[in-house]
Each structure stands twice: as C-alpha cells, then as structure tokens.
C-alpha cells in the first residue's frame with residue numbers, strides 16, 4: 388500500500404472517504420474500492436472488467452502499451468530462446484527457475500503421471516466420432532475428479548502439488564485420446580523415454596503397426612508454442628478458473644471450466660477461426676472485401692487473430708510466432724505455404740488501414756499459431772486443445788496462488804439491476 392489516496396465525495400450525502408491507492412512492483416496503481424459500499428452505499432460498474440483488477444498476483448505481468456510479457460519477471464522473449472516448456476512450467480508453478488536437480492525431479496514427476504485410468508479412456512467411446520475435441524477434453528478433465536480421490540483435499544499442500552503434476556502430465560494424453568477417437572484409430576500409450584512435446588507427438592501420430600520417429604523440429608516448435616501460451620495473467624479462462632475455484636470446488640472442475648471458457652472464438656478458439664478465415668478470404672485480391680466487412684459493425688465479421696483487450700501494441704508472442712513460422716516452414720520444407728503468404732499480406736494491409744491503426748489493433752498470439760500447427764499436421768479442430776494443454780500450466784499456477792492465499796473468499800460480482808421493480812403476482816385470468 389502506498390500513502391496516496393483518492394478522495395471520493397458522495398454528492399447526495401456529502402460524505403467523504405479516502406480510497407487508498409495500491410502499488411504493485413511494476414505497472415499502474417489501482418484504487419482500493421473495497422470500502423465504498425460501506426461508506427457510500429454504491430457499487431462500481433465495470434462490465435467486462437475493462438478496468439478492474441480482480442486479484443493480486445505475482446505470476447505474470449503484461450504492459451499492453453509497450454508489448455511486454457513477463458513470466459515471474461522474466462521476458463517471454465528470453466524464455467522462448469533459452470528455456471523449455473517444462474522449465475517454464477516449473478517457473479510459473481514454483482516462482483523461481485529450477486536448478487538442474489529440481490528440473491530433473493519435476494520432469495520425472497510429470498513423466499510418471501502421463502497415463503490415465505483405463506476407465507477414463509473408455510469415456511471417449513461414448514462420444515460421437517465427430518465430437519469437437521474441446522468438448523471431449525473439458526468433459527474428461529471434469530470427470531477426473533471421479534478418479535483421483537487420493538489427492539483432492541485443496542487445503543493439503545502435498546495434494547495440491549500432486550494434482551498439479553497430474554493434470555499437466557495427463558492433458559496431452561487426454562488430447563491425444565480425443566484425436567485418436569476422431570480418427571477411429573487405436574489409442575497410443577505415453578512413452579516415458581520421450582520429453583513432454585515429443586511424447587505428445589508420438590501419442591498423436593504413432594500407430595501400433597509401425598515404428599514412429601518424432602521429428603525434433605516439430606517437437607521443438609511445439610515446445611516453443613507451449614512456452615508462449617503458458618500464461619497470460621487474468622485472461623477470461625484464467626479468471627474463470629479462479630472464480631470457479633473460489634467456491635472451493637475440486638481443481639479438476641475448475642480447470643474444466645477454464646477449458647470451456649478458452650473454447651470461445653474471442654479467446655483460445657481464435658486460432659481455429661483464423662485458419663477458417665484465411666481459407667474463406669482465399670486470395671490477396673479478396674483482402675479489401677474482408678477488411679471492409681471487419682469494419683462494418685453490422686456484418687459480425689471480425690479479423691480473427693487481431694486485437695486484444697490488453698495489448699495496444701504488437702503482441703510480443705505474435706512477433707515470435709511469425710518469425711518462427713518462417714523458420715519452421717523452411718525446416719519442414721514447406722516454404723510454399725499460401726495461407727502463410729496470405730496472412731503476411733493481410734497483416735501488412737491491415738496495419739496500414741486507418742480503422743486498425745486508430746483502434747491499435749495488432750496481430751495477437753493466435754494469428755500465426757494455426758499455420759505452424761497445420762504444418763505439424765495437427766488438425767484445425769485440435770488447435771484450441773493445444774492452447775489448453777499449454778495454458779493448463781498457467782491455470783494451475785493461478786489456482787495454487789488463489790488456494791494458498793489465507794484471505795481467499797468466494798468471488799461474487801455485484802450488478803446494476805435494470806429489470807422490473809417489485810410487483811405483485813397477477814392471476815392468469817387477469818393477464819393480457
């Protein structure tokens with residue numbers, strides 16, 4: 388808390404109160420408005436939480452004007468070039484970079500939790516073959532609470548840690564099972580001799596009838612994408628996880644709520660929508676027509692992969708992914724990628740357009756990620772699942788922070804009621 392205050396005077400009563408200003412380690416100050424209902428009998432009104440800090444957090448910092456993203460203080464660009472997804476996961480969960488031994492132990496804990504209960508595996512047979520994988524993943528994650536009773540006491544720190552390892556380890560297995568179910572192929576069990584991303588590729592693409600060799604270029608690309616998606620402070624799905632968890636519900640239920648929130652096209656579903664949009668645009672000649680639609684408020688068409696609530700400058704993750712697209716496509720020998728060429732032209736044209744310039748709409752993390760996933764042969768319907776696997780690390784870190792806070796209370800927003808005032812029930816015969 389710093390010593391500054393904002394003075395608030397209630398014009399109706401003349402009552403004055405001082406709202407404390409709170410400062411974080413970096414970033415804008417916040418006004419602590421907790422006392423205003425008591426002092427003035429008013430609530431604040433901030434639909435869609437445009438200016439509301441919902442919690443205090445030490446995990447991730449974003450400066451949207453400067454295009455800065457820090458995990459536990461470390462710039463995402465440095466982590467992207469020097470680190471690995473498992474190391475970033477450790478950093479987000481535990482707050483510090485691991486020593487060699489800590490990382491080895493963490494890796495081994497994650498690796499030993501990759502199998503899922505066979506009964507849980509049979510759930511997939513209950514889904515229609517063309518079920519969206521996000522539907523299967525959110526349902527199976529929620530169902531995990533029916534299997535892992537031995538570690539669900541949220542007040543027990545060791546249970547919380549076991550849950551964290553389990554969910555991070557099992558998400559790729561669940562995702563791969565959903566993928567194999569869609570294809571009608573047999574499930575491929577995890578391999579403990581492989582690293583996190585190589586194992587995931589093996590479960591996705593291996594078949595029992597022939598050996599499968601993981602392409603290290605693909606595993607490395609996936610690892611980098613996972614680092615970039617691992618956390619993003621109080622985004623919609625993370626806030627959903629925190630809100631659900633604040634009720635004291637079991638952590639699988641809370642993470643499943645996060646998966647469902649991520650699915651929407653305004654959030655993690657945008658990566659799938661970007662590819663659909665690029666295919667719809669089809670060629671550079673059509674860009675002006677679609678840009679005009681994106682600007683027309685009556686069309687419901689938005690430039691998917693563009694814009695962000697917090698970034699009013701380049702999303703630093705989009706810059707890294709665009710660069711990575713060039714490298715990955717070259718390494719995989721797929722330089723002739725018409726959708727990537729179209730995306731580059733679309734970005735160039737949109738960034739010169741007054742509508743996008745004046746609203747500070749830049750490409751976000753989802754604009755280029757789908758192009759890389761496609762190059763790795765991951766089907767479009769699985770893109771948001773990929774995002775969910777990576778973001779699980781962020782969700783779990785926020786869940787641990789929330790549950791570990793002795794001051795945790797149930798989250799319960801208020802409202803501005805604009806419905807009918809009190810009225811008496813009318814008998815049927817007296818109604819219009």
Ligand code: CMC
Nearest residue numbers: 652653654655657681689690691692693694695696746751
């Ligand atoms: N295409 C066209 N116009 C847009 C777009 C877009 N993609 N994004 C924002 N605008 C307009 C918006 O209509 C508004 O115009 P006006 O001032 O004339 O009313 C203005 O820009 C400000 O936007 P906003 O509605 O205040 O933005 P928001 O913070 O409510 O929404 C967003 C942010 C990401 C949901 C939105 O930009 C969007 O829908 N983008 C496309 C979907 C997308 O790419 N989502 C992924 C986000 S990043 C990854 C993640 O979070 O999972």
